Amino acid sequence: MTEFKWVGKVVPRIDGVEKATGRLKYLTDIGLPGLLHGRILRSKYPHALIKRIDTSRAEALPGVVKVLTYKDVPGVNGFGIIIPDQPVFCRDKVRYVGDAVAGVVAENPVVAEEALELIAVEYEPLPVVDDPEAAMAEDAPRVHEKGNIHQEVHVRHGDVAAGFAEADLIVENVYHTSRQMHTFLETEGGLAFFDEEGILNVWVGSQYPQRDQLQLARILGLNPRKIRVVSSPTGGGFGGKDELTIQPQLAVMAYVTRRPVKMWLSREESVISGWKRHPMKLYYKTGFKKDGTLVANEIKIVADTGAYASLGGPVVSLAVESSCGPYRIPNTKIDGYCVYTNNGVAGAFRGFGVPQVTFAMESQMEIAREKLGLDPVTIRKKNLLQRGDVAPLGHTMTASVGILNTLERAEASALWQNREQLKAAVDKPWKKRGVGLAVALQGTGLGVGIPDYGAAIVELTEDGHFIVRVGSPEIGQGNLTAYAITAAEALGCDLGLVRVVSGDTKNSPDSGTSTASRSAYTGGNAILDAVAKLKPKLLAVAGQLLGRPPAELKLEGDRILAPATGRSLTLAELGRYLREKGLEYSARGNFVWPTADISIEGAEGLPHLIYTFITQVALVEVDTLTGKTQVLQTVTALDAGRVLNRQGLEGQAEGGAVMGAGYVLMEDTIIEKGYFKTTNLSTYIIPTSLDIPQAHEVELVEVLEETGPYGAKGAGEAVMVPIGPAIVSAIHDAVGVRLFEIPATAERVYHGLRGEKRD
């Protein structure tokens, strides 16, 4: 067994003290002399033509510096990671109530607010497209001229008709999922300004500074080199800051006025304008043999992507990929549709389409296993993918596959073993307890066809520290600490000597986005490559100075030792020497993701090659008088490969389970006829400390992934995925109510208990 100094050990996160003392400046905390304030006028209607925009009264208001419309966008008036279909400022049409119609830059926020009221916009309302399925009809009112189906993905593998013909049981159901909101605590905000070199700086928390830079360059008609994006630190992302948020309008404001401008959304504006998780309608027809063997799956997915594309296409692609769960199914027919509506905007969100389909697939498994009289563990073991199997998309699972290991670990947990006693230990006759279990896989990285690479620069400073630069931002997930651990382990130095710089186009190399559970794997591999190049150079020079062959030397703590002589050289001495002699003191490492052996035509990034695997178990208590469900205990058994940052990974697993429980029990951004009914944190409810389980066990199953840094792979998303269906199954186990729509609110469970369907 390999002995590690830092990998897998409990170490405090490297930005912890700065955060605990309030010293860390988030980008919304920064002020500048002469700072102006920007505000955005959002659309009054979910769907309308713009007939006229009159800004004259707003411009005349004292304190207003500039009122902006589409006319002020210097370059392309559009953005979007895949296709730029979202206007910076709308010209002739609005497609959701968060659409930006105009902007105000003023001397202070109060004047900016007043000026918004003075902008006169004449609209011609259009029929609101609010049902994605109806929107697919050829004659439906169109959100975009090209039609409402933004993207469709089709998978045909094996022979689904033949599969159903040999099935002993066919389970057919329709599922609905909700519109979850990221609810990062720091709303979208930051500042933009020209620095003394004439570079436009845009400092807004986000998940991929280099891509922000490129998108802003198009909008401004500027060379990307004339723009610097700083995207860290960020008060939470979860996918909601992967696409641009306020950067387009903010950048135009600073560009046009040539003055520093700050913009920071109120919570209400954040709710209305920001990205959400795609609500999906999921049609499932699943065929089983008597012994539980899966033989066929026919699935249709209709996803509500709202007004603009953003990452809707890739989300639906990933939903398609994960729609069969981590199971071997020889015959599949899967159709995914990403549909435009006027229901806000949906985009990237932790899990990226997988929580929705996992809820449906795991519900199918539970319904089937009950009918077949099988145990939840047995039916899953029979079907779980193993390394070397052909997956339901038709590609071969050539990377590590630890799903069975996670299921076995969950099965061995005290919660699963003692479930009958735990269920019986209820103290009120109107309360019932149940236990549920669910499994999932989550593709990591961007998948086939999308460039997916990482880079790192590791530098020895003249004061004996190592600076590690990796672009993928810290958004709370702890990648700074994971990077420091990876670098310190490879170098051999003290962890405290490593400083990490991320999230800055000027000071950290492009290492891709902090999404897709990819940043620790990608950045970690790039760091290892950089260290592999740098360390021999350091040892060679140290060898000359210490008079010993480099192979004999050891980099340890803060120095390089020659054990044979007992002599040593400190890293600070070496760092200074390298500079004095004009020698290399840094190295750049690179990494490119391996990809699967096939590609799916028409999809975005399918299939994946490396997956996170997870089993989660939940014990719930349902109040039969109110329908309210409380989660009492959970178990997470996670295969994320080698554990790099133990405390960080546990924290992600705990937080993910609570976010997943929130998704399935209480969270939904309600939009009616295109208007938001949940606009703040007193109507959009997320779990508080009083909603969490009394016990949450995290079991880290380390099935090593050979291509990962020290065998690690990603973890950030899967941790919130199967907990949802595990809770839904636990509710069914407790009170016999099977929910086909989430969230499983008290109201839905209450009506279910009384045999009523109210949806």
Added chain:
Amino acid sequence: MNLVEVEFTLNGKKQKVTVPPRLTLLEVIREHLGLTGSKRGCGKGECGACTVLLDGQAVLACLTLISQVEGREVTTIEGLAKDGQLDPLQEAFVEEGAIQCGYCTPGMILSAKALLLKNPTPDEEEIKTAIAGNLCRCTGYVKIVKAVEKASRKMAEVAAHD
């Protein structure tokens, strides 16, 4: 413009401000006094990120008008460490991994501080209740509760030693 003069103690030091009366304590400490450790997550008393201590009680700075602090003692996250020594709560939050994105952390620590000032040895339920108004989206609260427990034990040990 109509201005008010307000005098209060901020992190142990006398502070006088002359500002429009509509301003909240949060706006004054963040924008006029440059103490940005107190965060704005909603501005409406729904998230707890702006929690500060007012005479030792946890209050929401976004719902406190500046005139309400006249003559009173305000402690923000910047005032919690004493002589460069972190408060046991700050130490425990770092050690236990109770921090991820960190945006809820200052408010969370101050809600916990108010609890420990009044009840130095709270049980798990009392801790959960004390921080129920502080939303955290990253941690699932598990390590936060552990950190508060740890700080409470540490403070009890120190008290016993004195």
